[in-house]
Each structure stands twice: as structure tokens, then as C-alpha cells.
Amino acid sequence: MKKTLLALAVAVSSGILIGAATAQSAPVVVSAADGQDRIIHRGGTVRVGKSVYLHTNGTHAAVGLTKIQLVNNCYLRVFFDTTTGEQAISLVVDEDETLSRLGVRAGGSGGIGYANIYLYTATGRPICANNPSLGPWANIWIATQDLAPDAVDPADLKPAPVPNPPLEAQQKSVPSVARATITPPR
Numbered sequence: 001m002k003k004t005l006l007a008l009a010v011a012v013s014s015g016i017l018i019g020a021a022t023a024q025s026a027p028v029v030v031s032a033a034d035g036q037d038r039i040i041h042r043g044g045t046v047r048v049g050k051s052v053y054l055h056t057n058g059t060h061a062a063v064g065l066t067k068i069q070l071v072n073n074c075y076l077r078v079f080f081d082t083t084t085g086e087q088a089i090s091l092v093v094d095e096d097e098t099l100s101r102l103g104v105r106a107g108g109s110g111g112i113g114y115a116n117i118y119l120y121t122a123t124g125r126p127i128c129a130n131n132p133s134l135g136p137w138a139n140i141w142i143a144t145q146d147l148a149p150d151a152v153d154p155a156d157l158k159p160a161p162v163p164n165p166p167l168e169a170q171q172k173s174v175p176s177v178a179r180a181t182i183t184p185p186r
Contacts, residue, residue, distance in 0.1 A: 028087060035147055039089065040064070042080050043143040048099075048119070049134030052076070065142065074128035076117040078142055085149030088112050096139040106140050117142070 030038075042064030047055040052070055056062050069077040093108040093115075103122030108115045117140060119127045127134075 030147065038148040038150065040086065040146045040148055041143070042146070043141070046076060046078065046117070046129075046140045046142065047138070048076070048129040048140055049138040050130075050132050050136045052130050055139060064144070070130060071116070073130065074126070075119070076129050076140070077114055078117060079114045080112075080144060080146075082112050082146065083148070086112055087147045089145040089147055090143075091115055092141075092143045093117055094141040094143075096141065098135060098138040099140070102134065102138075104134065104138075108142070112146065115142070115144070 044062030044065040045055040045060045046068055047053050052068070054062050054065060054068050064081045066079045066081050068079070071077050091108045091110070093106045095104055095106050099106070099119075104127060105120045105122070106117060107120070108117050110116055117129070119129055119140075121127050129140075
């Protein structure tokens, strides 16, 4: 009986290890030397506050940002010109000096195809991107780095379909406190 249980335990644990090994995807760790020519930089500026738009002019460029949406009339969704097979490396969302002075913090979620950008007061309460108390000149700076697929001629890259977020993410309600005004520090 003990030998049977031991054999069963070895067989089960071996099956778990083999199953775990086959369930893993291809490695995503790439050396800097091997990945350097495959890194794609995207970035731009989104104006928030009294009006919300992708801010471009003689001194502000948008590279790889294709459009923005105001979701639930509150948080931002920024779309990128990604291609099939890209892997996210980083997403950085930063507040400009106007938002910093107001104590507003920004953070992003997502990375391939689009990212959702959320704003919060210094106390952690959500605040909508179109809140007029942010003023007319507040900016969010967005920068992404993605890894292009390996061994693909850039001329053969096709735009990836933009994934639809889960329905619960689309219908996420925003508390009314998110529409509160911000009083700048004195």
C-alpha cells in the first residue's frame, strides 16, 4: 500500500510538473542587446480639465497615440497603433506641474492596444479628467515602450485589432465624489 501511494504521489507530482511546464508561454525575458532594435516608443500629451483632447502643436507631438476617449464621462482611454505580437514593456503616466500643484496623481492600466488613465486627488479619491477645477492648461504625459515581435520584417507588420475591454470595465461606475472640485494649496 505504501509503495502504491508513493508511486501515485510521484506520478501525480510529475504530471503536475510536466503540465506546468507545458502551460507556460514562451519566455519574455530578452537581453538588452537582443531587444534594442525591437523596442517601440510611443508617447504624447493629453490635455485634461475644462476640455480633454490629444494635445499636439508646434512643441507637443503624439507618436503612436491614435485617439483618446472619455469613458463614463470620467476616465481616459488612450489608444495606441500597436501591431499583432507586440509585448508591453512599460507604461508611464505622469502629471505636469499644474496637476502636481493641485495634488492630483495619475496612473495607467493596460498597455497593448489601449490604456486606461485614472486621476486621483491627494487623498486617493478619483477625479474625472474633465473636471473644470483642473483648469484649462493641465496635462497628462504618457510614454509606452513595447517589444516588437521577433524576426518580423517591419514592412510585414499589420495593425493589431484593438481589444474590447470586458463589459464590467466599460460599465464601471464612478462615484459622484469624482466630480468634486479641487482647492489648490495656498
